[in-house]
Amino acid sequence: MPDTEEKGVQKYVVSTDRSGDIHVHVQGDLSQQDKRCVFVTVHDLGTNHSSMVDYVNCPAMSEIKERSCFIHIDVPGHEENSPDLPDSYQFPSLQTLGEDLITVLDFLHIRYAVGLGEGAGANVLARCGLAHPRRLLGLILVNCTASTSSVADAFRTRFSRWKGTDISQSEEDFLIYHKFGHQISMEGGDAMERERMLSEYRSRLRGNLNTHNIKLYVKAFINRKDLVLKGCQPDILLITGTLSPYSAVVEKMYKEMEHKERVTILKVERVGDVLAEARSPVRLEASARQAATGAFLAPPLLPTSIVATAASSTMLLAVVFVVATLLLLVARHQKRTNAMCTSTARLDGKTALVTGGTAGMGLEIAKDFAKRGARVIVVCPFEKEGVNGRKKIVAASGNENVVYQHLDLASLKSVRNFARHILATEERLDILVNNAGVGIPTTNDTEDGLNFIMQVNYFGHFLLTILLLPLLKKSKAGRIVNTASILHNLGFNLRVDQLNANHWSKIWIYGKSKFCTIPFSRELTRRIKDSSVVVNSVDPGAVGTAIFHSVPIPFAGDIVSFFFKHSFKTPREGAQTAIHVAVDDRAGKISGELFKNCKLTRGVKWAYNDELAAKLWEESVKCVKLTKEELKECFQSFA
Numbered sequence: 001m002p003d004t005e006e007k008g009v010q011k012y013v014v015s016t017d018r019s020g021d022i023h024v025h026v027q028g029d030l031s032q033q034d035k036r037c038v039f040v041t042v043h044d045l046g047t048n049h050s051s052m053v054d055y056v057n058c059p060a061m062s063e064i065k066e067r068s069c070f071i072h073i074d075v076p077g078h079e080e081n082s083p084d085l086p087d088s089y090q091f092p093s094l095q096t097l098g099e100d101l102i103t104v105l106d107f108l109h110i111r112y113a114v115g116l117g118e119g120a121g122a123n124v125l126a127r128c129g130l131a132h133p134r135r136l137l138g139l140i141l142v143n144c145t146a147s148t149s150s151v152a153d154a155f156r157t158r159f160s161r162w163k164g165t166d167i168s169q170s171e172e173d174f175l176i177y178h179k180f181g182h183q184i185s186m187e188g189g190d191a192m193e194r195e196r197m198l199s200e201y202r203s204r205l206r207g208n209l210n211t212h213n214i215k216l217y218v219k220a221f222i223n224r225k226d227l228v229l230k231g232c233q234p235d236i237l238l239i240t241g242t243l244s245p246y247s248a249v250v251e252k253m254y255k256e257m258e259h260k261e262r263v264t265i266l267k268v269e270r271v272g273d274v275l276a277e278a279r280s281p282v283r284l285e286a287s288a289r290q291a292a293t294g295a296f297l298a299p300p301l302l303p304t305s306i307v308a309t310a311a312s313s314t315m316l317l318a319v320v321f322v323v324a325t326l327l328l329l330v331a332r333h334q335k336r337t338n339a340m341c342t343s344t345a346r347l348d349g350k351t352a353l354v355t356g357g358t359a360g361m362g363l364e365i366a367k368d369f370a371k372r373g374a375r376v377i378v379v380c381p382f383e384k385e386g387v388n389g390r391k392k393i394v395a396a397s398g399n400e401n402v403v404y405q406h407l408d409l410a411s412l413k414s415v416r417n418f419a420r421h422i423l424a425t426e427e428r429l430d431i432l433v434n435n436a437g438v439g440i441p442t443t444n445d446t447e448d449g450l451n452f453i454m455q456v457n458y459f460g461h462f463l464l465t466i467l468l469l470p471l472l473k474k475s476k477a478g479r480i481v482n483t484a485s486i487l488h489n490l491g492f493n494l495r496v497d498q499l500n501a502n503h504w505s506k507i508w509i510y511g512k513s514k515f516c517t518i519p520f521s522r523e524l525t526r527r528i529k530d531s532s533v534v535v536n537s538v539d540p541g542a543v544g545t546a547i548f549h550s551v552p553i554p555f556a557g558d559i560v561s562f563f564f565k566h567s568f569k570t571p572r573e574g575a576q577t578a579i580h581v582a583v584d585d586r587a588g589k590i591s592g593e594l595f596k597n598c599k600l601t602r603g604v605k606w607a608y609n610d611e612l613a614a615k616l617w618e619e620s621v622k623c624v625k626l627t628k629e630e631l632k633e634c635f636q637s638f639a
Contacts, residue, residue, distance in 0.1 A: 011025055012108070018096050020089065022076065024074070026069065028065070039113060040110075076092065077216065078214070094224045115234075145246055240266075247267070340573075343579075347372040347431075357435065359385060361571045361578070363393070365433055370397035370402055378405075390403070430477070434481065437514075449500075453506060467630075487510060490507070516620075519608075521537045522613050540575070594607075
């Protein structure tokens, strides 16, 4: 049972194999971990869990605190009023500490967490992430440094008073530079204020914390082996302040890292001690003023490099925690419910057409079909992407019978020309996967006068499907797969007379476009009933594709993208339900339904309204300008 040492914090002592007893302080209700984000924190040199508790308790973190659980870990010998660690005790290396943290997660029955560490604590958590990538889904590392030599170089370069050739001149001097180097090196300013802060810190070091044990942690940090994050699986957010003594070191580490798609660096202007200064009431007041004017939003320096002003540091870190909280919950749900297609059906002699089959989920669907022996036609509006996509499919499958063709769903003329070409050149079409989609484009309308999102995601596919029906009918068991979205729920109040309206927000229009695929599938099923062609929709779940890269959000968007990459499904995982519906024997006997995670599900209730489906059909026919003669010709073989 835990000991309650202060309101809202429970204390545990966890025994580990190599690091001895570790004192753990929990903020939040761990029994609710399935509904909350769990953060595991490790403190820096010269402090203990209280620094992290203070940060979590600051006003800017109040909402995040309510939705999260925090597991604060004290490095051995760093609990309040701890006695000297015995001479027989060998203080663990940072590597050993990092590897042993998994014992704490196991003891508390924590399946997944996000790591938050500062300085030496960040180094410990990074090593934990390397050792246990399936347990730490992301790492937020404040002033994390890769090697001892880089730290020594930073000190000698930045501080003229630092004379030594190594760091271990004096543990207290080292801690002063480690914590306040940015202020010591600054000329001018309030000298009395600096001395006051240094005096308070020295008093703290000589107060409730055991200086003997602090020295052991410092020595472990100084003598650590280099941290190599090249193959690190969890996504990483590196945070530093431009006044931090380690700013250049952190930036250098970022530049040397591979797999930049997994790493983001956040540099906060005019800040040295990021977490401590974020707690400052002055910073909080300044953040509120900056937020009111929007002046804190600075443009990214690099695609994965973010700069914010000092005044916005509190709000920015709050954004990090909000995003991490929400997306860890999504990640947990996805890991519990995600399913893979288990069908071993072959597609030899069959032809499959995949829109958007050159990137993201579409590329993964096309690869799978090609591996099963199908002739695969992939389409997209960009020739270079199409050619490269075909090469990837051939390389992955060994199947040369893969064709790229141009199709721009934003042009009804292009859709008609493409359909005409397919009908004239292809002998059969067994599978049509309407997968292509656009997220939040900068364009509102197409050349046809239709809303851009609606045309690419829905109208273009509607027209393409109708025009290709005669070829699908030739197959003994034709299948049409329409890709919906987890956001189809936004179409719960769809009005057919406003299908083409631009006054809605673009994310709402996106959800509406994906909603339409469900009643479309149901109405088409009704019109071709008793035929060999089945039509179904699929909800792939939350997938980390590039579809929303054009969202015009400042640095918060980059932070969101950072967590999207690893918290959401991969394109391959997201493709599984579409593959299942296209190849599984049992799925081939079902039509007009919605699938998710390779099984039947139910969408939002409004999607199953038959009157709505009929009205949507009629309005869609008008929007894509299908004539009565064309409709008669397309459906003639189904009569």
